[in-house]
Amino acid sequence: MCGIAGWVSFDRDLATERATVDAMTETMACRGPDARGTWIDGPAALGHRRLAVIDIEGGAQPMSVDTPDGAVAMTYSGEAYNYAELKEELRRRGHRFRTESDTEVVLHGYLEWGEAVVDRLNGMYAFAIWDSRTRRLVMVRDRMGIKPFYFYRTPDGVLFGSEPKAILANPLAKRVVDADGLRELMSFSKTPGHAIWSGMREVVPGTLVVVDADGLRERTYWKLSTREHTDDQDTTVGRVRELLDDIVRRQLVADVPRCVLLSGGLDSSAITALSARQLAAHDEKVRSFAVDFVGQAENFKPDDLRATPDTPYVHDVAQHVASQHRDIVLDHHTLADPEVRRAVIRARDIPAGLGDLDASLYLLFKAIREHSTVALSGESADEVFGGYAWFHDPAIQRADTxxxxxxxxxxxxxxxxxxxxxxxxxxxxxxxxxDRYREAVAEVEPLPGADEHEQRMRVISYLHLTRFVRVLLDRKDRMSMAVGLEVRVPFCDHRLVEYVYNTPWSLKTFDGREKSLLRHATQDVLPRSVVQRVKSPYPSTQDPHYAGALQQLGKELLAEPSHPIFQLVNRSWLDETLQLDPAAMPAIVRNGLDRVLDIATWFDLYSPQVRL
Structure with missing residues (x-):
């Protein structure tokens, strides 16, 4: 895992712009604390910050290969989980390797197959290749959008980076947010290609972008496609387990300490248990980490999202699989610390407004990084298997949004x-x-012969896998890479996603509950308490002192009447919120206060020009 940056300018020699390229690259230092590199050849400049995970000694980047017709260079972020098989195939085709890294395999794969290398990759990745033989830049992003990738067109080329901050470090990029940027920011849905900042775009997941002197072209190499599912229930459950075993095995490969994120829910517990089984075959114990809050047991109150606290289930799993477990316990002072908020906003480049959910995740990852460099997560299982309560609410199933x-x-x-x-x-x-909803629905390929309910559930699954999950994947990537921790997401393996997406809804709920396929595919390795547990999202503190701490910060903000936040935020709403009893503050109001503080911090850090 790493951070990448670069600049292609067809009208100049970028050797004179090394300082700017280095500045762009250094914004990615948190993503790659182990090494840095810059490669410049005429109109192309590639920058790289490395987090060494595979082949610690080798694998330095940017990586290049000299050919008789010119150099081909790459800056790469991510992991190709099938690199060993690809390497053997390339060796048979005459390729020779200098390192043990997956980066070199992907680069040689491009030399052998050109752009078609993307069809052979299994993993999470964002990479850029400058091919001097054809004077073109090729940018590629993984199928599910696990790794972020942004670009910004210039009059004579393009800027790119793992995160917007890399692009914004170049004077050619303007820190402007227009009305559509604000709409996207407030919508809690991630429109493919949209990047909030005016003039900036994301490389759409499953897309390849080619830039040359004639312009920019995008090509989709993967999308969720509709296929008929013919496997019966037992075969389907067995296939899900077979895929999960293979995915976890591949994603445990690393030359650095590994761990799992454990919340006590079905998703993370399944990954923990399968990891424990894989590692036990090599006489290793799995490490597990969980987040908790001071006083959570005393303050916990069931609501429509969270019926039970996580910790008892976390400990059941840790004991069941004999993991080396550690709870990371956070207090309200730390969660509300303005410096933590600044770190979160700096990591995300935008005020996402998730408050303590972002802060606790950042602090959890920061604590984990003291012990491990790679972590496996249960993220995305709810989107793949249909885990959220609203999947199963008839009124929401019919909602036109x-x-x-x-x-x-x-x-x-x-x-x-x-x-x-x-x-x-x-x-x-x-x-x-x-408008964005209708665009998304129009993308769904119907299954011939499917009844109305089955087609509607396919649409709902598609919306989650192409819009909702990308919000969560972006959050997890930014919070983890802000501290140099690589988080892998087994449930985003495209083979599993494709298979389950095309499984009929009746099979996904065959036991009358959510995530039937996952539960039955992994119940043999889980404690019964977790198998029977009702879905509970990532935890949020219920300590009323947290709301009180937010109110104090809000008062300080209100005392700055000229703060640019009041271009966007209703001063009266803020004043009213600060008068509430923190112990009785509704969660939706507390979330709004968190969002206001996020926006204020964003203005302080980025000085965006808001143009409506």
Missing amino acids: FPWLAHRMMAESNRMRLLEPGLESRLDMFGYIQ
């Missing part, structure tokens, strides 16, 4: 109230969301 927004309607209403009067009508959030 994104299901998670229908579920959050009250929270969305509160979010709009915090906006400066008049801004809500100018943004027309409802219209924007409906």
Whole structure:
């Protein structure tokens, strides 16, 4: 895992711009604390910050190969989990390797197959290849969008980077956010290709972007496609388990300490148990980490999202698989620390507004990084297997909008109230969301002969796998890479995603519950308490002192009447919120206060120009 950056300028020799390229690359230092490198050849400059995970001594980047017709160079972030098989195939075809890294395998794969190398990769990756033989840049992003990748067109080329901050470090990129950027920021859905910053775009997951002197072209090499599912129930459950065993085996490969993230839910517990079984075959014990909060047991109150606290289930799993387990316990002071908020916003480049969910994840990863460099996560199982409660709510199934927004309607209403009067009508959030929703639904390929309910559930699955999950994957990547921790997501393996996506809804819920396939595929390795546990999302602190700490920060903000945040935020809403009893503050209001503080911090760090 690493951070990449680069610049292609067809009208100049970038050898004179090394300082700028280095500045772009250094913004990625948190993603790659182990080494750095810059490669420049005429109109192309590639930068790299390395987090060494495979072949610690070798694998330095940017990596290049000299051919009779010119050099081919690559800057690469991520992991190709099938690199060993690809390497053997390339050796048979006459390729010779200098390192043991997967990076070199991908580069030689390009030399052998050209752009078609993307069809052979299994993994999470974002990489750029400058091919001096054809004077073109090829940018590639993995199928599910696990690794971030952004670009910004210039009059004579393009800037690119793992994160927007790399691009914004170049004077050619302007720190402007327009109305569509604000709409995207407030919508809690990730429109493919959108990057918030005006003029900047994401490389769409499963897409290859080619830039040459004639312009820029995009080609989709993978998308969720509809296929008929013919396996019966037992075969389907068996195939899910077979895939998971193979995926976990591949994703445990590393030359650095590994661990798993454990929440006590079905998803993370399954990954923990399967990892423990794989490692036990090599006389190793799995390490597991969980987040908890001071006083959570005393303050916990069941709600419509979280019926039970995590810790008892975490400990059941840790004992069941004999993991080397550690709880990371956080207090309200640390969660509300303005410096932690600054670190979170700096990592994400935008004010995502998830408050303590982001802060606790960042602090969890920071603590884990003292012991491990690679972690496996249960992220994305809910999107793949249909785990969220709203998947199973008939009213939400029929809602003519994104299901998670229908579920959050009250929270969305509160979010709009915090906006400066008049801004809500100018943004027309409802219209924007409906346009993006209809675009997404139009992408879904129907299955011939499927009934109305089956087709609707396919649409809902598609929305989660192409819009919702990308919000969560981006969050996990940014929080982990901010501390130099590589987080792998086994449930995002495209083979599993394709297989389960095309499994009929009746099979996904055959036991009358959510995630039937995953539960039955892994129940033999899990404690019964976890097999029977109802879905519970990533935890949030229920300590009322946290809300009180936010109010104090809000008062300090309100005392700065000229702060640019009041271009966007309703001062009266903030004043009213600061008068509430923190112990009785509704969660949706507390979330709004967290979002206001995030936006204020974003203005302080990035000085964005807001143009409506």
